[in-house]
Amino acid sequence: MNIVAIGMGNFGASLAKTLTAMGHDVLGVDKNPEKVEFFKDKISNMICLDASDPHALRLLPIKEADVFVVCIGDDFGVSVMISALLKRFGVKKVICRESSSIHLTVLNSIGIAHTINPEYESARILAQTLTLPGIHHLFNISETLKIVDLTIPASLTDQKFLPASFREKTHLKVVALRRNQLILYSSSQPLPDQEIGHITYQPNDILVLAGEIKDIRKFLNT
Template sequence: MGTAKKEKYALIGMGDFGAQLAVTLAKKGIEVLAIDSSMEQLEDIKDVVERTVCLDATEEKALESQAIEEFDAAIICIGDEFEETLLIVTVLRNLGVRRIIARATTTRHAYILRHLDIEEVILPAVDAAYRLANKLAMQDQVNRLELSSDYEITEVRVPQQFVGKKVGEVNFRDEYHVVLITIKRVETQPHFWGMATREVERLVGVPIPETVMEKDDILLLFGHREAFERLLRSDNNEGSLNEGPEE
């Protein structure tokens, strides 16, 4: 069997955002070409990423010398200089780069980039605010595994209104639009030949309709992100969810 092709990305602009992204990708085993017009900006990451190059990315011949069209994607990480970002987008297009990802610092800049057919636009400040808002609004959400921009597998503390109910009494799929995968439960077991006890976390397995949900259970669920938000809000409102996720 042949070895899998190693992903490689060209990152342009090594400010705080670009440098952090470059280092994170490199630590995940991805080949990173870090580009900046300042050698000083490249100094801190030169020993972590595959390669660093000091050049002006608005100059087409300079980027062409790096065979940038052969990379899986070019990521423009520049923040404040939006005019420079637009120039680099033009250069990358002229060089035949298939996938361009661009950072925007304002929603107006993101709007302009999307109208230039840049489908992948990063808005770090907006994304950070969204994640914080979700974290604060969904305190009962324990862990999440994002499968796409809309769907995820998540661990949720059992809502109070479900405690003592059988799984079959709660219509997870049709009423809440989520799928119950399993239940994590902490149980107290004897330890040291019965002279002490310890708490052990175990999986209930595939829940059956007769499985009773207990206080402090963790439900492992699959569904649309909006469905989880409504599910957790319903714990406070004691209401049911009659609407599916918006498409």
């Protein structure tokens, strides 16, 4: 994907670096030349310009980019101005960081449907992870549907790995089974039944599961 990230603060820079590492073509934008210099070797492309200036903003790949992400969180007015200009210029998709309910309301009123609040999302995920002992990472698909990775309970050690049977008992889909850095099973590339039958759980194996939060809690408490 071709992605433009505007604002190289903590959130914007982390997003741009991660997308670059994933192999996407990223253009990082910031008006601070020191930041542009600092990130030039960590992000696919960097440019120094003031995105709140309509003439400067038009220098960016308005038509070519798949998505623009406005990552500015400390200046409400600048964030809204840039987002409004991008909508006026006909950008395919705009995602904007929002920092308050008022900020969100204003963005929605100018037609920005996709927003993100990193602090809120991080706090929500941390709260859920803290109340689910054994969970390493949690990804929200919806309010009730989650993907988690966890170290297998001791009760599973030496038992056969049977994903279909596991799903019947727990109502959780096994997405993957990992041992150290080796992926033993992935639902995207399922193994023949005879090969799965040779896998047994070992201490510290990592299960990646998808399902309802109530079923995840029930499994962790068994």
